[in-house]
Amino acid sequence: MTTAVGGALSELVESLGDRVRFGSLYDERGAEVYDALVSGDSGEVRELVSRVRSLPGPVLELAAGSGRLTLPLLATGRAVTALDSSEHMLEMLLKRLSTMGSRGRRCTVTQADMSNFSLGEQYGSIVCGTTSISLLDSAGRQGMYRSVHDHLGSGSFLVSTLDMLTERDTDEVSTTVTVPDGRVFRTFEQWSAGQSQRQVTVVPPFVEASHDPVPLCSSTVHILPADELEDELRAAGFVTVTRIALPDDGSRHLATLLEVRRA
Numbered sequence: 001m002t003t004a005v006g007g008a009l010s011e012l013v014e015s016l017g018d019r020v021r022f023g024s025l026y027d028e029r030g031a032e033v034y035d036a037l038v039s040g041d042s043g044e045v046r047e048l049v050s051r052v053r054s055l056p057g058p059v060l061e062l063a064a065g066s067g068r069l070t071l072p073l074l075a076t077g078r079a080v081t082a083l084d085s086s087e088h089m090l091e092m093l094l095k096r097l098s099t100m101g102s103r104g105r106r107c108t109v110t111q112a113d114m115s116n117f118s119l120g121e122q123y124g125s126i127v128c129g130t131t132s133i134s135l136l137d138s139a140g141r142q143g144m145y146r147s148v149h150d151h152l153g154s155g156s157f158l159v160s161t162l163d164m165l166t167e168r169d170t171d172e173v174s175t176t177v178t179v180p181d182g183r184v185f186r187t188f189e190q191w192s193a194g195q196s197q198r199q200v201t202v203v204p205p206f207v208e209a210s211h212d213p214v215p216l217c218s219s220t221v222h223i224l225p226a227d228e229l230e231d232e233l234r235a236a237g238f239v240t241v242t243r244i245a246l247p248d249d250g251s252r253h254l255a256t257l258l259e260v261r262r263a
Contacts, residue, residue: 007172009188009201013216021213025202030217031088033185033204035066038130040180044160044246045072047257048129051242052076055155057124062114062144063132066092073127074103081108083117115143117151124155131162131255133229134221141224145236149262156241156259157233163225163254164191164198173252189252196223226256239263 013020025034049072052059057078064070064082066089073080084090090109097104110119114128115136126148136144148157171192177185183205191198201218230240238260246255 007188007190008174009172009190012186012203016214019206019211019214021215023215023217025200025217025219026086026089027217028088029215030202031066031086031092033202033215033217035089035092036179036181036183036204037177037185037187037202038065038068041068044129044255044257045069047244047246048127048158048160049073049076051156051158051257051259052078052125052127055125057153057155058121060119060121060123060126060151062126062128062148063130063135064093064109065089065130067096069127069129070107071096071100074100074107078124079106079108081110081119081121081123083110083112083114083119085111085113087111115140115147117147119151121151122153123151124153126152126155126157128157128159131160131221133159133161134224135219137222141232142236145233145238149237152262154261156261157238158257158259159229159233160246160255160257161224161226161229162221163256164193164223165252165254191223197221198223226254226258229256230258233258233260237263 024030053076059073059078059080061070061080061082064084070080070082082093090111094109097107173189175187186203188201189198197220199218199220201216203216206214240260242259244257246257
């Protein structure tokens with residue numbers, strides 16, 4: 001894949017030289033990096049779980065990944081189907097579920113594309129959290145809406161999205177994230193005001209004096225303001241039930257949770 005570099009990221013790449021290994025956040029190595037990065041992230045969990053508890057029936061989670069939301073959803077007592085296209089993410093999820101006894105057995109893991117799936121079941125709630133809808137382009141989102149419409153019963157589709165704050169004085173922002181086990185990751189976000197996409201690159205801890213390869217794991221994410229998402233959902237046959245501004249994490253983003261139902 002191609003990773004755009006500039007500013008502090010460019011300097012890091014130059015300093016590392018041939019140690020750099022570019023890759024995706026969702027390939028084998030990237031999945032491990034992503035899983036560690038979000039291990040302490042509780043954003044939107046309370047809001048999503050609260051809404052799911054109020055809805056009867058089984059749950060379908062789209063872009064389930066390694067289980068950041070899956071495990072809290074299972075704690076509601078519901079049967080959960082966890083869908084993701086990354087076999088590496090799902091392998092980590094399956095390992096976690098195997099240690100959870102009867103609770104883990106209430107989860108069905110499915111490898112499929114969230115923009116086009118057919119499971120032959122109806123669900124009381126369908127969840128797409130972690131602003132994962134931003135991974136899809138317009139055509140992919142339209143496919144997701146059709147698939148969700150076909151699988152949603154009388155309950156709700158819960159989907160979070162993210163917009164950018166334009167008040168920033170640089171096109172690249174670097175952040176350090178300390179995860180629960182003490183490791184420190186660096187993230188680089190590259191976005192210019194007006195662009196429809198942003199690029200996120202995550203660099204795991206590495207030893208300066210070593211010659212070992214250093215993975216730079218990246219993902220290109222679409223900018224999807226809540227108003228635009230709501231308009232798309234309305235055109236796809238959904239009506240808005242609730243719109244929740246998610247807690248401000250002090251970053252440069254505005255995150256929103258939408259709850260919609262079939263019209």
